[in-house]
Amino acid sequence: MENQLPNGKKALEEELIRGHGMANQLLEVLVQDKLNTHLEEEGSSKSVLPFVEDLVRKVLCSFTNTLLILNSNNDVSNEVAASITLRDVSSSINCPKLQSVDETCKSPNILNPKSGSGCYKRKSIAPTWKKDSSILIEDGYTWRKYGQKMTQSKYLRSYYRCTHKNDQGCQAIKQVQRIQDNPPLYRTTYYSHHTCKSPMNPEIIVEPFSPSASSILLSFDNNLQSKQENPFSSSILASTKHEPQEVIHNEHSAQNKLSTFENLLFYDYDIPFDYSRNATLLSSTEAVQFENVYEQYGF
């Protein structure tokens, strides 16, 4: 599909993308600097960096929102979509060509375990969204773990469903699996999409199923765009609760490190991180799971 934007708007769009990219680079530099500073002088808390960083994130958020608004009245080009989507240096976003939701919902085995009569059903649908990342990402929704398995690849795979499955009937589920050791790489696979109305941070979450958000996020794959909704709001705009990973059984918790390091985990997002909120949302287990990330950065 080719986006036929008027020249003026196209130029505006390009300019916004350029600014967005530069702000991203600036954030990257800041985060790296913060990391280095922290390693050198642990405990020096009176830096202006947090303020600057927050500012950059707000700028990024502004760029993103502007682009969203700009594109809400037009089909967005792939170019634009890619540029305003999660900037993730070390990850890739996969939007596999899949059957539409309509088609998958016709499957008798769709996500409907124990439907009514107590029969055991398991999903056999294609994932709606997949992401590989070296960091533990957050999508803005709360998940409840319902199982984990050791796969053949010797890594644990964790199974999560939306916390609001019971109270709101939300069918969204996801799987988180480590797929690589060095460097650590995690694959998060989403099935179905959220129908619940309780994102953790509504301020920064674009309505997941709004035309603008949908068109932007799904423009990676034309096949998805018309029917498939993104399982959660934009990665760019999602809140930043961490992504639980495989369980690591050890006795020391990393929870108290979060307020210091969460930006390392989430700096890929073009939004401010709600420190207090997200810190309190971590369970001890999940906090421990960050150990890998800390180790990755040498802490």
Place this chain on the structure above:
DNA sequence: CGAATTTGACCCTA
């Protein structure tokens, strides 16, 4: 004490 997580068992699919 309610909510979340863990974990072994059960069950489905290929």
Place this chain on the structure above:
DNA sequence: TAGGGTCAAATTCG
């Protein structure tokens, strides 16, 4: 039949 997805009781956490 093996591998993987889900259930649900037990356990842990806040």
